[in-house]
Amino acid sequence: MSGAPPPLPSLDRTPSSGRAPPQGVHCFERKFEGEDQRPPVRLVVFDCDETLTLSTFMPREKDFERTIGWSSWPEYISMMNFGTPFVEGSSDFEEPYAPDGRLCRLQNLFQALTDESTRSLAILTRNSRGAVACLNLLMMAKLADHFSVIWSMAANPGMPNGVYKDGEKWKAFHAPLDGVYDHKADVLASVVKSPHEWFPQLAVNGDGHGHLRDLSDAGIVLVDDVRNNFQSPSFNKPKVLRYCKVARYDGKHPHMGHLSDMGGIGAKSTDDYVKLIAFVEEPWKFKAEPRAFCIEQRFVGCEEQPPVNLVVFGFDATLSLYTFLPEDSKCARQIGFTCNESAEEVDFVKLNFESPWVSGSRVERLRKMLRSLLVSSQGSTRTLAILTANEQGAVVVLNLLLMADLANSFSAIWAPLADEGLPRGVCRDGEHWRIFNPPVDGMVDKSSKGDLLGSIVERPHEWFPQAVDGEAHDREAPQYLAPGNLHVKNIVLIDDEMTNFHCRSGSGHQVLRFCKVACYDDEYYDDFGLLMNMGGIGARNEQDYSTVLRFVEHPWKYRVAQDPELDAQLPVPIQDLLEHVQNEEEEQSAGLMERKCTLSRSHTLPEWAGSFSGQEEIRPKTSNA
Numbered sequence: 001m002s003g004a005p006p007p008l009p010s011l012d013r014t015p016s017s018g019r020a021p022p023q024g025v026h027c028f029e030r031k032f033e034g035e036d037q038r039p040p041v042r043l044v045v046f047d048c049d050e051t052l053t054l055s056t057f058m059p060r061e062k063d064f065e066r067t068i069g070w071s072s073w074p075e076y077i078s079m080m081n082f083g084t085p086f087v088e089g090s091s092d093f094e095e096p097y098a099p100d101g102r103l104c105r106l107q108n109l110f111q112a113l114t115d116e117s118t119r120s121l122a123i124l125t126r127n128s129r130g131a132v133a134c135l136n137l138l139m140m141a142k143l144a145d146h147f148s149v150i151w152s153m154a155a156n157p158g159m160p161n162g163v164y165k166d167g168e169k170w171k172a173f174h175a176p177l178d179g180v181y182d183h184k185a186d187v188l189a190s191v192v193k194s195p196h197e198w199f200p201q202l203a204v205n206g207d208g209h210g211h212l213r214d215l216s217d218a219g220i221v222l223v224d225d226v227r228n229n230f231q232s233p234s235f236n237k238p239k240v241l242r243y244c245k246v247a248r249y250d251g252k253h254p255h256m257g258h259l260s261d262m263g264g265i266g267a268k269s270t271d272d273y274v275k276l277i278a279f280v281e282e283p284w285k286f287k288a289e290p291r292a293f294c295i296e297q298r299f300v301g302c303e304e305q306p307p308v309n310l311v312v313f314g315f316d317a318t319l320s321l322y323t324f325l326p327e328d329s330k331c332a333r334q335i336g337f338t339c340n341e342s343a344e345e346v347d348f349v350k351l352n353f354e355s356p357w358v359s360g361s362r363v364e365r366l367r368k369m370l371r372s373l374l375v376s377s378q379g380s381t382r383t384l385a386i387l388t389a390n391e392q393g394a395v396v397v398l399n400l401l402l403m404a405d406l407a408n409s410f411s412a413i414w415a416p417l418a419d420e421g422l423p424r425g426v427c428r429d430g431e432h433w434r435i436f437n438p439p440v441d442g443m444v445d446k447s448s449k450g451d452l453l454g455s456i457v458e459r460p461h462e463w464f465p466q467a468v469d470g471e472a473h474d475r476e477a478p479q480y481l482a483p484g485n486l487h488v489k490n491i492v493l494i495d496d497e498m499t500n501f502h503c504r505s506g507s508g509h510q511v512l513r514f515c516k517v518a519c520y521d522d523e524y525y526d527d528f529g530l531l532m533n534m535g536g537i538g539a540r541n542e543q544d545y546s547t548v549l550r551f552v553e554h555p556w557k558y559r560v561a562q563d564p565e566l567d568a569q570l571p572v573p574i575q576d577l578l579e580h581v582q583n584e585e586e587e588q589s590a591g592l593m594e595r596k597c598t599l600s601r602s603h604t605l606p607e608w609a610g611s612f613s614g615q616e617e618i619r620p621k622t623s624n625a
Helices: 074-082 102-113 131-140 184-193 200-204 271-281 342-353 362-373 394-403 449-458 543-553 564-568 572-589
Strands: 026-029 043-046 120-125 149-152 162-166 169-173 220-224 242-245 249-253 257-262 293-296 310-313 383-387 412-414 425-429 432-436 491-495 513-516 520-523 530-534
Touching: 026 271, 026 530, 074 102, 074 131, 102 271, 120 131, 120 184, 131 149, 131 162, 131 169, 162 200, 184 220, 220 271, 242 271, 293 543, 310 449, 342 362, 342 394, 362 543, 383 449, 394 412, 394 425, 394 432, 449 491, 491 543, 513 543
Parallel strands: 043 120, 043 220, 120 149, 220 242, 310 383, 310 491, 383 412, 491 513
Antiparallel strands: 026 242, 149 162, 162 169, 249 257, 293 513, 412 425, 425 432, 520 530
């Protein structure tokens, strides 16, 4: 039989809400009763839109959302939904099912997570097209076989809100969503309470799903791209105890042009797959870090115990807990900016620097620690600076520090990733601050703090212009900041982000002495709910201040392999970093693209109940990215 192929499908696209920093997946286990028993994960629940897909595109045909097994142009539709242009070497848009493509990586991920006797996979979606449409999308992408059930929270009268796998066939059913508060955390709480109502397989014979009969809250991992989905505002306020937050970002799709609020596991980093598998296997390794950890790596001449002359701090989640910025654009451009109301400044100091988890004033303790760092026990001086990834620039960081009376301890603030037109640097000349441009133009990776420290070592006078500019009596020029006198071994980097302690360019400027500030997720006061990737020296543990002071004074006491007991206490990410650096040092010494189609994005429904009705994910203006 001959004939022309069916026309390309017309697909529906509507933006969904929620926004997060453009990073990899973020995995976390909360504190809960019985956590010492380390209960295993029995059920992994995935969102669909911007979690499995990068951006969801569905055919407009009604049969697509009503008929299980509907299929047309499967390669094209799979490519548009699951293909990523953001991973180097990916061939998703030439060969969607290629072995190194995202679909194959997702299949391998699901295979690794699935164990018919101990763990199952499910999907909980708000996609407006419903459960059958999501199933058909997965079937065309050859991903459906790994899942046991799909639940849809979209209210579509006359359509099933669930589909489940019965042997080799998929069947529609009605999931008991009508009596559950409209929030994913409440749905999962109901699944724990009555698993047989959510998994029809259990009501029949339970083959392969017996491990779900005694499901607990801790036995579930939710993988989602919207942070509001991890805890509910309902009366019982259920919380997801183990979750994985998928990064959101804006980007250019090769067929759709610029798209906002994209997502997708592994869409920007293949490390996502490894991290998610590790989290599901051992979620207890992803709890909040209890305190700051300090490390000196071994280096040539470390036995001579060179002093620390320069201490470089991150800002977001290192000095601040979670950075909240004034809406007024003058705060990012005008040194000495003040809010219209004094009470507003007090609020910004409280939100950025004070901690609800320790007694007393964190600002006072920070101020005391910073002043103590300026002079060593031998009477020699040190210089303090800030190297921030804040995209709002150096002036906004300075103004927040001025509000809290913390700025005078620093000599310079650098913001190499500042948005175009915003100041990248400010330096202190005596009692005054002025704007300057640090020498970051031409650097391959302005986000690599290891490379930036290398530049500071090579050209300190360009990073501290007050040392050479102005009148002689105004110059702030310690001898150790002279070119040729400052070395990486004389610098301590204090930061909350693990990847900042590794030099990504391979230039040889490794961070030799660093302090990793504890990171955690928690509810912050009453207004902001669950916030992720919070931090802050001393925000959870008051011993952080003395730890930092001791480390800067005697870093050799924190040397790797010097104290086996200390090394054994290091968090797994720090151990992995040190192993990575060691291995790197050892190595150094040793057709479809042409198709055209009208596309639009599938709608992910907002929550309708309670105070979250129709509301986008609340995210304060921040550069905690």
